[in-house]
Amino acid sequence: MTEIAYGILGIGAMFALMVLRTPVAFAMLLTGFFGIWIVEGLRRATAILFTETYSSVANYNLIVVPMFVLLGNVASEAGFSRALYDAAHAWVGRFRGGLASASVIGCAAFSAVSGSSVATAVTIGKVALPEMKRLGYAPGLSTGAIAAGGTLGFLIPPSTGFVLYAILTEESIGRLFMAGILPGLLMTALFILAIWIVTLRNPEAGPPGEAVGWSESLRRLARALPLVSVILVSIGGIYLGAFTPVEASGIGAALVILIALASRALTARQFVKAVNDTVRTSAMLYMIVVGANVLNPFLALTDIPQALGQGLEALGLGPYGTLAVILLSYVVLGMFLDGLAMLVVTIPIYYPVILAAGFDPIWFGVIAVIVIEMGMITPPVGLNVFVVRGVAGDVALRTVFAGVIPFLVAMIATLFLIIAFPQIALTIPNSMFGG
Numbered sequence: 001m002t003e004i005a006y007g008i009l010g011i012g013a014m015f016a017l018m019v020l021r022t023p024v025a026f027a028m029l030l031t032g033f034f035g036i037w038i039v040e041g042l043r044r045a046t047a048i049l050f051t052e053t054y055s056s057v058a059n060y061n062l063i064v065v066p067m068f069v070l071l072g073n074v075a076s077e078a079g080f081s082r083a084l085y086d087a088a089h090a091w092v093g094r095f096r097g098g099l100a101s102a103s104v105i106g107c108a109a110f111s112a113v114s115g116s117s118v119a120t121a122v123t124i125g126k127v128a129l130p131e132m133k134r135l136g137y138a139p140g141l142s143t144g145a146i147a148a149g150g151t152l153g154f155l156i157p158p159s160t161g162f163v164l165y166a167i168l169t170e171e172s173i174g175r176l177f178m179a180g181i182l183p184g185l186l187m188t189a190l191f192i193l194a195i196w197i198v199t200l201r202n203p204e205a206g207p208p209g210e211a212v213g214w215s216e217s218l219r220r221l222a223r224a225l226p227l228v229s230v231i232l233v234s235i236g237g238i239y240l241g242a243f244t245p246v247e248a249s250g251i252g253a254a255l256v257i258l259i260a261l262a263s264r265a266l267t268a269r270q271f272v273k274a275v276n277d278t279v280r281t282s283a284m285l286y287m288i289v290v291g292a293n294v295l296n297p298f299l300a301l302t303d304i305p306q307a308l309g310q311g312l313e314a315l316g317l318g319p320y321g322t323l324a325v326i327l328l329s330y331v332v333l334g335m336f337l338d339g340l341a342m343l344v345v346t347i348p349i350y351y352p353v354i355l356a357a358g359f360d361p362i363w364f365g366v367i368a369v370i371v372i373e374m375g376m377i378t379p380p381v382g383l384n385v386f387v388v389r390g391v392a393g394d395v396a397l398r399t400v401f402a403g404v405i406p407f408l409v410a411m412i413a414t415l416f417l418i419i420a421f422p423q424i425a426l427t428i429p430n431s432m433f434g435g
Helices: 003-019 024-040 042-057 060-077 080-092 098-114 117-134 139-154 160-169 173-179 181-201 214-240 245-262 268-301 304-315 318-333 339-356 361-375 383-392 397-403 405-420 423-433
Strands: none
Touching: 003 024, 003 268, 003 304, 024 042, 024 268, 024 339, 042 268, 060 080, 060 098, 060 117, 060 160, 060 214, 060 245, 060 268, 080 098, 080 117, 080 214, 098 117, 098 139, 098 181, 098 214, 117 139, 117 383, 139 181, 139 361, 139 383, 139 397, 139 405, 160 173, 160 268, 160 339, 160 361, 173 181, 173 214, 173 245, 173 361, 173 423, 181 361, 181 405, 181 423, 214 245, 268 304, 268 339, 304 318, 304 339, 318 339, 318 361, 318 405, 339 361, 361 405, 361 423, 383 397, 397 405, 405 423
8 A cells, every 4th residue: 555545544534533523633643643653663653752742832832822812811701801892882883783893893802812713702792692682683693793703813813723823834923923914804894894784785683772972982992991902012012023922922911910900800710710711722722733743744754745736736727726726625624624623634735735836825824714714604513603602592503604694705705805915914924024
């Protein structure tokens, strides 16, 4: 049996393990370890298992993950997310579909401290869904806005998706973070446009909320300023070169903890809960990185990436035809795998193909994350849809899936705009780092 055949069997076995509900990290770990054992022997497999496990968790850049996750968890427990939503509500809630737009803006702002789609959807959903239900919003619009808005947590920095992409490809975390800013703002604007179009066609789907006076609007904005200032310090500090992404994560986490304690918004029990949630999430992400780093040597041994590249080149599709095939494969995989699983499984295979096609790897990182985001709101997996449905309680799953369709169209529009105009993703990182 050829090495490529071993690689194909290994990938098939890994997907079979995932279908059997084996955690993604362990599916990759088992496939990589036993694959290397079969191809090169037990001694080599054991050596890679030990060395890659240590080098993965000892990676200095991975500190970004627990620090930003802690920042988001503390902000959520302290109720700062409510302040973000209330501020957005005060300024746009008076318009038709305003509360849905406020939810999207709240998701975008909270994404800048959480880095997680699910955490963003749950946190803003708990605050916004009861208010939209009270005002008679259509269940599809309200839940769809939260599910789609939550996906911004995977794009707007600090994104765990960008961190994993950087670890897998050895690209700059800072460049990836900066590359996500304008696409994130563009997608936020298109989500709001989608809400406007939905309410234009059916005004009863999103009735306007109560008008809030200027003085109260300013007061709500002032209550949101502490968390907004943390966002500006951490992300702005990276852009200005004042500190690295790792330093930004530590400074951001320290600032939000100090603000929460100083304002007495955080009890000891809430802080312990935030730390426990951070440890669980970080352990999961660290194990995914370990699994990916054991799987990658197996894929390299079997020449799967090279064979895929040669196969696509033989088709004569050209660079953008090759890109289209890759994006379509993400759409198909999104029906069965969650976002992180797609990222860690496919990037080691597709990354060499993208480089050979002449595409910018930072730009492709943004493209890949957007397509993976689409999988978070499409059936049958649609993780964010299931999460929001759980928060909403009495809304049918099909209603939520129907509600995300306008936002899915907005995501596709964002994707095409960034493909047509790569500067949307590359202007900030190139101006900051050169390129």
